[in-house]
Amino acid sequence: MIPGHDSLKTKTTLEAAGKTYSYYSLDKVKDRLGDVSRLPVSLKYLLENMLRFEDGRTVTTGMIDAFGDWLKNDGHNPVEIAYRPARVLMQDFTGVPAVVDLAAMRDAMKSLGQDPEKINPLAPVDLVIDHSVMVDYFGTEDAFEKNVEREYERNKERYQFLKWGQGAFDNFRVVPPGTGICHQVNLEYLGQTVWTAEAGSETFAYPDTCVGTDSHTTMVNGLSILGWGVGGIEAEAAMLGQPVSMLIPDVIGFKLTGKLPEGATATDLVLTVTKMLRDKGVVGKFVEFFGPGVGHLSLEDQATLGNMSPEFGSTCAFFPIDDETLRYLRTSGREEDRIALVEAYAKAQGMWRDDSVEPIFTDTLELDLSTVVPVISGPKRPQDKILLTAAPQGFAAALDKEYGKADEAGKQFAVEGEDFTLGHGDIAVAAITSCTNTSNPAVLIAAGLVARKARALGLNRKPWVKTSFAPGSQVVTDYLEKANLQDDLDALGFNLTGYGCTVCIGNTGPLPEAISNSIQQNDLAVAAVLSGNRNFEGRIHQDVRANFLASPPLVVAYAIAGSMDVNLTSDPLGQDKDGSDVFLKDIWPTSHEIAEIVGQCVTREMFQERYADVFKGDARWQAIEAGGGETYSWPSSTYVANPPYFDGMTTAVGDLQPIEGARVLALLGDSVTTDHISPAGAIAENSPAGKYLEGHQVPPREFNSYGSRRGNHEVMMRGTFANIRIKNQMLDGVEGGYTKYVPTGEQMSIYDAAMKYKADGAPLVVFGGELYGNGSSRDWAAKGTILLGVKAVIFQSIERIHRSNLIGMGVLPLQFTGGDSWASLGLTGDELVTVHGVETLEPQQELTATITFANGDKKDVTLLARIDTADELDYYRNGGILHYVLRKLAS
Template sequence: MIPGHDSLKTKTSLSAAGKDYSIYSLKKVEDRLGDLSRLPVSLKYLLENMLRFEDGRSVTTDMVDAFGTWLKNGGKNPIEIAYRPARVLMQDFTGVPAVVDLAAMRDAMKALGDDPEKINPQVPVDLVIDHSVMVDYFGTEDAFEKNVEREYERNAERYQFLKWGQGAFENFRVVPPGTGICHQVNLEYLGQTVWTAEKDGETYAYPDTLVGTDSHTTMVNGLSILGWGVGGIEAEAAMLGQPVSMLIPEVIGFRLTGRLPEGATATDLVLTCTKMLRDKGVVGKFVEFFGEGLDHLTLEDRATLGNMSPEFGSTCAFFPVDEMTLKYLRGTGRDEDRIALVEAYAREQGLWRYSKGENAVEPVFTDTLELDLSTVVPVISGPKRPQDKILLTEAPEAFAKALDKEYGKADEAGKQVPVEGEDYTLGHGDVVIAAITSCTNTSNPSVLIAAGLVAKKARELGLNRKPWVKTSLAPGSQVVTEYLEKAGLQDDLDALGFDLVGYGCTTCIGNSGPLPEPISKAINEHDLAVASVLSGNRNFEGRISQDVRANFLASPPLVVAYAIAGSMNINITEDPIAQDKDGNDVYLKDIWPSSKEISEIVQKCVTREMFIERYADVFKGDERWQKIDVPASETYSWPPSTYVANPPYFEGMTKEPGDPKPIEGARILALLGDSVTTDHISPAGAIKADSPAGKYLLSHQVPEREFNSYGSRRGNHEVMMRGTFANIRLKNYMVPGTEGGVTKYNGEVMSIFDAAMKYKEDGKELVVFGGELYGNGSSRDWAAKGTRLLGVRAVIFQSVERIHRSNLIGMGVLPLQFKEGDSWQSLGLTGDEEITVHGVETLQPQQDLKVTIKFPNGDTKDITVLARIDTADELEYYRHGGILHYVLRKLAA
C-alpha cells in the first residue's frame, strides 16, 4: 500500500474506538465529481483506490474524473484505470504454478545479472492448500484420516516447494492442508472489510480489496470486500506491485425484495439468480445487490450469491456494508476495534447501506433487474452448466430430455444392467455420486444444518442411501464439523454415508476419487449416462468424474435426499423416495425440516468462540506439515520432480523486447464449438494412462495409482502442456464424431499434443478457432499457458470470457474476435486451411485486423477481426511476450 502524491488533497483522518487512521476521503471530491451518494458502492471502492494511488503517472486525475462522467452518462465510461488491490489470495492448484513462476523469475533475474531478491510479493499474499484432497475413501469413520494420509503421500514434493516459498518470499503466508477452502477461510478469517497498513508512523485505513487465483474469490463480496478471480499470471503481476489494468465497468443493479419462503434455500436463490443474470448478459460487468430484500438475507446467504459470480459471468457480485456485515464480523470472532473501524469508515465514506429513510438513496446503475425473494422455489441445475436451472418438480423430465438430446439414448430409457458381485442393477439416470462439497454452500450453516436434519429424520425412519451412491461431506472449514457435532447431526450424516472426507474442494473440482470398481465397470461396459448430485458451483462435462456424464447442482439437503432416492428418474417432490422400516412410503416432505427448526439450531450451535478457537493457529498445520523440512535459499534448487519443474518461459530472454512476430501461414490445431470451458482446455481432474500426460508419467516411472490429478501437477509444464485440450469431452470438429484431445496432422488423426510437436518440428505456428463463450469457467492460467507452449499464436472466437482473454494476453497469445455474423462454420473451415494475420507487428488496442484464409485448393478469403487487446497496458504485455516478461524487464531496469 503506497500512497500517491494526493494532488487533490483528499487525505484526512478518521477516529474509531479511540484510534486515529489516515484515509482518502471521497467527500473531498464531491465538488469535482458530483453527488457520490448515487455512485454504486463497488465503484466507490475503485474511486478510493484512484485517490490513494494518484501520482500523475500510473494513476492520473483523469482517471478520478472519469467516475464523475460515469455518473453523468448513466453508467457508461469505458476509460482505462490502474487498480491496485490490497492483497492476493491463492489456492494450491493455481498457487503452485504462480510460486513456480516467481521462483523461475528469480532464476531469470540472476541470469540477467541482477538481484533475485527483487522478485518478492509487494502486497500480502495468502495461499490456502485446499484443492489437493481426494475422496479415495468414503462412508467410514476413518475416511478423513485415510484421505489426508494419501494427500500427503501424493503431494509431498508440492508441499515441500510451498514450504520453501513460505521461507524464501516476504509477504507470503501458507495455510496448510486440512484447514478449509480458501474462500471460506477468507470469509471467516482473512477478510477484514476495511484493511489497514502502517507507513511512516501512520495507520492507513482503506477498503479491503483483493484478486484471487480462483474464480470464486467473489464469495467474499458478501462481506463487502471487493474481489474477483484472475489468472495466476495476473495475480503474480499484482503481487509484484503492478496495477491491474481494467476499464471502469458497467454496473448492473440487482434489486431484491421480499423474503425467501418456507422450503426454499439459499442454494435455490443462487441458482435462480444465476439463470437470470446469464440471460441478462453480465460478462465483464459488476453486479451490485440492493433493495429491502437484503434486510432478510444473512451474510452467509449473500456470500453464497457472491460465490456464484463466475457462473453469472460477472466480474463480481457485490453487497454494501450494513448491520448484517457487522453482525457477521462479530459472530466469526473478528476484533472489536476492527468492527468499530468498519462501521465508522463505511459511514464516513458513504459505503453504508441504509434500508429506509432519507439516506436510502438508490444508486445510478447501467441497468437493473429485480427478484422478489418470495417467488423462489426449489431448483437444481444441470446436466452440464450452472445456469441450466431446472424446477425440482420437473427434474425427471429434464433428465429424460438430456438422455435424448445430450446422450442420444432415449430408446434406452429404463435400461438396467447388472453390477458384478452386487444384488442391484444400474441404469441411465441413477445417482452414483452425492456430495456435500464446495465453498458455495459449505460456508452457509443454514443449508448444512438443513442437510443434517434431513439425515436425522431419514435415519429415524430407517432410511439409508442407495448402495450404488458414493457419498461424501467435505466442509469448507473446521468450524462446520464443530457445529454439526454440537447439534448432534454429524452422527446422522455418518449413518447415511456422509462421513467427513476432508476439508477442501473435492468433488466440485474433480477430486471425487474413483467409483467402486464394479460400478465403474458397469457404467463403462454398458455406456450408461449416470448422474452426480453435488452442492457445488461447477458441473461442466468431464469435470466431476470421468465415469459420470450428467451432473446436477443442488442444495445440501437435496443432495442427501437424492442419495436416498438414488435416481434422477424419480420426481422427488411427488414420488416416494424410499420405504421406511415397516415398508411404508416416505416422501420428501416427511424428512424436510422447517425454517424454524434450522434457525433455532443455527442460533444455538454456531458461536463466536468456535471461530476464535479454530483459527487461533491457522498457519501452524498438523504434525505432517510441521515435519516437512526444507533448506532456506533465495533461489530454488529444482530437484528432479514430476510435480515441480523450472518452466521454459524465460529461456533466451533479452533485456529489451522486440516487435511481435508476424503470424503467417499458421496451421489450425482445433475447431471448437460454443461454451468451451477452461476445463475443456486444461482439465483439473484425473489423468488417463493412455493420454500424452499419462504416457509421460509412466515413462518417468510414476505408476498409474500415483498419477494424482492435472490440477495437482500444474507446477510441471511437461505434464500440463500434454494435458492441454485433453479433456475427455472436448469435441474438435476437425475430427467429427470424436471426443477427447485429438486433431489431424496432414490428414492423420493423432493427439493434439503430438500434432503440435510435429508442427513445431516443421516450423509451423498454430491457431485455434472457437465459438461463443470461449474460455468460460475457472480462472485457469494453464488454459493460456498450455495454449502458448503448444505453439498457438492466436485464438479466434465469437466471444470470450473475461479472465481467459486476459490470461491469453498474459502469455503472449493474441485473442481475436470474429465480426458479427462470421464464424469458422460460416466460413466453411475444415482445419486444412492456412491462416495469416496481418498487422500484428504494429498492433494497437481494439484494432481491426485483416485475416487471410488460404484454402487447400489455393483459393483465399479475407475477413476482418477485432483484436481483443483492450488497453494500452495489455498491448505492452503482449509486446513483451507476456506479463511476466514485462514485469521482469521492468524490475531488472
C-alpha cells in the first residue's frame, strides 16, 4: 500500500480502540462528485482505492470524477480505472504456475543482465495448498490418513518447489496441505474486512480487497471483502505492483426480503439466485445484496452466496459491513482491536449497511426469501435449477435429450462380483465437498442430523455409491465431533477424506473397478450428487455423465436413495428395522434443532486453536527439504519445468505481427468452458500428455491430475482442448480433444495437429460461440492456447476472466459483429483466415477478417478486437503481461 499524491486533500484520521488511523475519506469528495452516500458500497471500495493511489499518472483525478458521472448516469459509466487490491490469494493448482512464472522471470532478469531479486511480490501473497488431495480412499476410518499419504507421494516435487518459493520470495506465505481450502482460510483467518499498513509513522486503514487465482475468491464477499477471481497471469501482475486495469462496472442491486422458510437451506437459496442472475445477465457486472432480508442471513449464508458469483457470471457478489460481520469476526477469533476498527471505519466511510438508504444501482431485482424451496441443479450447469419435487423428471429429460438413452430407462445391468445391478440415473458419487457449503455450519450440522436420524432407523448408503466428506476447514471437524455427529456421518460412509477441494474439481479418485467397468461396458449415464459449485460436463469424474448440485443434507439423502429416479419428496428412501417405509421428512431436522447445535458447538476457541500456527504444517510438510538460492535450480521433473515464454526476449518491444493465412484448429459451440479448454481432471493413458509421461518413465498410477502438473508446460499444452466432452465441430459426432489436420484430412489429437502446423509455419485460430471461456479462472486455458500456436480466438461472446487471460498471454480475442457466427458463415474448418489491421491495433477497434474457403471463395467479416483498454493493448504489444512487467522492471 503506497499513498499517492492526495491532490484532493482527502486524508484524515479516525480513532478506534484507543488507536489513531489515517484514512482517505469519501466524505471529502462529496462536493466534487455529488452524493457519494448513494454509491453502492462495492463502488465506495473502488473509489477509496482511487483516492488512496491518486498520483496523476496511473490514477488521475479524472478516474475519481468518473464515479460522480456514474451516479449522474444512473449507474453506468464504463471508464477505465487502475485498481490495486490490498493482497493476492492463490490456491496451489493455479499458484504453482504463477510461482513457476516468477522463478522463470528471475532467470530472464538474470539473462538480461539485471538483478533477479527485483522479481518479488510487492503486494502480500498467501498461497493455500488445497487442490492436491484426491479421494483414493473413502468410507473408512483411515481414509484421511491414506489420502494425505498419497498426496505427499504424488506431489513431493511441487511441494519442494513451493517451499523454495516461500524462502526465496519476500511477502509470500504458504499455508501447508491439510489445513483447508483457500476460500475458507481466507474467510476464517486471512481476511480482515478492514486492512491496515504502516507507511512512515502512520498506520493506514482501508478496505480489505483481494484478487485470487481461483474464481470462487468471491466467497469472501460475504465478509464484506471486495475480491474476485483473476487468471494467474493477472494475479502475478498485481503482486508485482501493476494495477488491475478495469472499467467502472455496472452494479446490479439484489434486494432480499423475508426470511428462509422451514426446510430450505442456504444451498437452495444460492441455486435459486444463480438461476435468477444467469437469466438476468450479469457477466462483467458487480452484484450487491441489500434490503431487510440480508439481516436474516448468517454471514456463512452470505459467504455461500458470494462463493457462487462465478456461477451467476458476475465479477463479485458483495455484502456490506453490518453487525453480523462483527459477530463473525469475533466468533472466528479475530482480535478485538480489529473488530473495533472495522466498525469505526465502516461507519466513518458510509460503508455500513443501512436499509434506510437505497443506493443507486444500474438495475435491480428482488427475491422474497420465504419463497425459496428445496432444489438441485444439473445435469451440467449450476444455473440448471430443478425443483426437488421434479428431480426424477429432470433426470429423465436429460436421459432423453442429453444422452439419447430414454429407451433404456429402468433397465439394469450386471456388476461383476456384486449382488447389485446398475442402471441409468444410479448415483455413483455422493460428495459433501468443500467451499460452497462447508463455510456454513448450518448445512453441515443438518447433514449430520440427517445421517443420525437415518442411522437410528437402520438406513445406510447404497453399496454402489462412492461417498466422501472433504470439508474446507479443520474447524468443521471440531464442531461436528463436539456435536457427536461425525460418527453418524461415518456410519453412512461420509468419513473424512481430506481438507481440500476434491470432487468439485475432479479429484474424485477412482470408482471401484467393477462399478467403473459396468458403467463403461454398458455406456451408462450414472450420476453424481455433490454439495459443490461446479458440475460441468466431464468435470466430476470421467465415468459420470450427469452431475447435480445439492445441499449437504440432500447429498446424504441421495446416497441413501442411490438413484435420481427416487423422488425424495414422495418416495420412501428405504425401510426401517421393522420394515416400515422411511421418508425424507422422517429424517429431516428442524431449523431449531440445527440452530441449537450451531450455537452450542461452534466456538471462538476452535478457530483460535486451529489458526494459532497455521503456516507450520504437519510433520510431513516440515520434513520436506527445499533448496535455497535467488533462482531455482530446475531439477529434472515432470511436475515443474522452466517455461519457454521468455526465450530470446529482449528489452525492446517489437512490432505487432499480422495474422495471415491462419489454419482453423477447432470450431467450438456455445458455453465452451475453461474446463473444456484447460487441462483438468485425470490424465488418460492414451492421451498426448499420458504418452509424454510414459516417455519419461512415469507409470499410469503416478500420472496424478492435470491440475497437479500445472507447473510443467509440456504436460499442460498436451492437455489443452483435450477434455473428454469437448466437441470440435470440424469432426462429425466425435467427442474429446481431436481435430482434422486439413492438409491431409487426417483426424488426430489437437496437440499433434498443432505441432504439425507449427512445423508447417502456419499460425492458428480457434472459433467459438456464445459464452466462450466461462467458468473457473484457469490461466492454462490461455497459456495452453498460445503454446499450441493459436494467435486469435474468434467468438460471439466471452467471459471476462478468460478474455483478460488471453490478452495476458498475447492471444488476440476477436468478437463477431452484426449477428455473425462461424455457423452462419458456413465454416467447416477447412478455411484460411487473415486478419487485417493488427499491426495498427487500437482498443475496441473493428478489424476485417478475410476468410478463404476451400474452393477459393473469399468473404470479408467485421470483427471487434476485445482489447478494451490501453493497458491491455500494452500487454498485447509486449507479447503478454509478464513480458510487459519484466521489461518495465528491467528498465
